[in-house]
């Protein structure tokens with residue numbers, strides 16, 4: 001009998017009653033970790049109130065221990081989070097054939113489709129998404145919503161502006177915890193002086209439909225983000241897990257109104273390895289579909305090079321990585337994936 005698996009489209013996973021072969025993952029005991037919403041919540045990333053006078057210390061500890069934390073009192077209006085979540089729901093509710101008309105022409109550029117990391121895994125992930133990496137998302141929105149196009153583009157632009165601002169504030173605090181300031185990074189000063197208008201960020205709308213066999217499926221496979229940092233809004237359904245050597249996989253339970261912050265690869269480079277980028281993934285469930293919205297902040301636009309901050313490297317250490325632009329880093333990451341740090345290690349380390 002011919003296998004049905006090739007006919008499965010990511011656009012209508014939620015309607016499937018069985019898990020197709022191509023979507024089944026093998027989990028080892030260590031891999032499957034702590035089940036969702038059980039003991040996994042006993043130890044998890046901290047929730048940090050950004051108005052806390054000790055914010056720098058709290059953020060610094062969270063970065064060193066987990067590479068991730070949740071934030072409250074972040075200043076992003078709840079209405080904007082609700083609006084972008086309902087925009088995402090509306091988008092993923094569109095019939096599959098129509099969504100496919102908005103497919104990204106090239107991996108990593110704006111449009112509908114699988115996550116960019118998909119090509120590094122043999123098995124398919126139980127999710128669909130829409131990436132907003134440049135202005136071409138507007139053409140796709142026009143295809144999807146000829147009438148509500150302006151309204152939806154407005155939500156995206158407002159979200160982008162506010163998130164970029166928050167990302168900049170977080171950068172200052174994390175740098176503060178490492179004993180440096182934005183004045184120690186030339187491009188970061190420019191970002192601050194310009195009210196953060198020269199930065200570069202992508203948005204990924206993720207949808208994880210209900211799954212007939214969640215224990216054998218993977219929503220989004222383990223990865224680190226290539227970014228400086230990522231700010232994530234998750235709907236009230238959990239699924240995000242972060243990995244910590246000492247603990248294994250740990251679930252990040254949604255806290256109403258809070259956002260999740262993940263340290264990305266470029267921060268690892270900036271900190272000369274003092275802070276790790278956090279390995280994370282998304283699991284799925286049988287009862288409720290889940291939406292998450294990631295703001296992936298790549299720092300400076302253009303050909304600005306990211307390098308280990310000299311003041312962090314100090315006289316006694318060597319810079320572990322060579323200078324690199326975000327575009328170049330993305331190119332390397334999507335050639336060698338989890339070997340990207342090895343590929344950019346400084347040949348003759350200097351300080």
Ligand SMILES: C=C1C[C@]23C[C@@]1(O)CC[C@H]2[C@@]12CCC[C@@](C)(C(=O)O1)[C@H]2[C@@H]3C(=O)O
Nearest residue numbers: 108115116117131202204223225226227296
């Ligand atoms: C700017 C980017 C970061 C990203 C790759 C991309 O070119 C656009 C999509 C981003 C995203 C979102 C989901 C998870 C992720 C690992 C992926 O597959 O696509 C990230 C990428 C990344 O951080 O490398």
Ligand SMILES: O=C(O)CCC(=O)C(=O)O
Nearest residue numbers: 204206239240282292294
């Ligand atoms: O859906 C999630 O919780 C994780 C999403 C994510 O890791 C990403 O978009 O980079």
Ligand SMILES: [Fe+2]
Nearest residue numbers: 223224225280
């Ligand atoms: Fe991620």
